[in-house]
Amino acid sequence: MSQFFKFFFVAGFLFWNISSNAQNEAYASPIKQEIADTTFVNLKDFSSDFVYDMKYATEDNFLKAKVYDCAECFLRLKTVQALIAANNDFKKKGFKIKLYDCYRPLSIQKKMWEIVSNPKYVADPKKGSIHNRGGAVDISLVDAAGKEVEMGTTFDFFGIEASHNYTELPKEVKANRKFLKKIMIKNGFNSFDSEWWHYNLKTGLKDKVANQKWDCN
Numbered sequence: 547m548s549q550f551f552k553f554f555f556v557a558g559f560l561f562w563n564i565s566s567n568a569q570n571e572a573y574a575s576p577i578k579q580e581i582a583d584t585t586f587v588n589l590k591d592f593s594s595d596f597v598y599d600m601k602y603a604t605e606d607n608f609l610k611a612k613v614y615d616c617a618e619c620f621l622r623l624k625t626v627q628a629l630i631a632a633n634n635d636f637k638k639k640g641f642k643i644k645l646y647d648c649y650r651p652l653s654i655q656k657k658m659w660e661i662v663s664n665p666k667y668v669a670d671p672k673k674g675s676i677h678n679r680g681g682a683v684d685i686s687l688v689d690a691a692g693k694e695v696e697m698g699t700t701f702d703f704f705g706i707e708a709s710h711n712y713t714e715l716p717k718e719v720k721a722n723r724k725f726l727k728k729i730m731i732k733n734g735f736n737s738f739d740s741e742w743w744h745y746n747l748k749t750g751l752k753d754k755v756a757n758q759k760w761d762c763n
């Protein structure tokens with residue numbers, strides 16, 4: 547190869563290399579545009595493996611009022627990631643997470659507190675619930691047939707029977723609660739003694755309280 551052609555060969559190779567790098571860069575950019583893990587996101591944009599029974603988007607709740615405009619599960623990104631990891635563990639055993647409540651605007655927390663002013667069951671809006679911070683979920687499990695697993699009480703049952711410490715329950719119920727708790731704790735959540743359905747993301751306890759309305763479209 548003459549020096550002349552050698553020059554073009556090397557130059558061409560360099561050009562190809564640079565342009566393909568540029569292409570890789572363009573391709574990688576959506577991944578590189580990482581959002582902060584505290585950003586509020588919609589769970590359904592990240593997974594379609596959850597069952598939804600968002601009680602506050604219906605009248606079937608202790609407020610006896612539909613207080614959410616739509617049945618969406620908004621949470622901070624880190625909560626979504628931990629919840630998906632937990633759901634993957636449940637799926638391996640033939641179950642899925644059923645959601646009752648996720649992020650809850652502070653204004654709704656105030657309405658709840660007016661009806662049930664007992665910190666055992668409803669967080670004082672002055673302090674704010676972890677739900678208001680996008681780090682809490684109210685959940686149960688469904689089996690492969692979509693049937694809800696027996697947990698001993700309904701969601702938002704404000705009584706001792708809903709407590710993790712209550713032992714006067716059938717063996718199966720205690721085992722189901724224990725299973726839920728074990729997997730959730732493994733994936734970064736804390737349980738809440740008086741409500742078997744409530745889980746807080748450990749790293750979400752100090753995030754800011756939010757009162758934003760979500761986009762229902």
Ligand SMILES: [Zn+2]
Pocket residue numbers: 647677682683684743744745
């Ligand atoms: Zn809760």
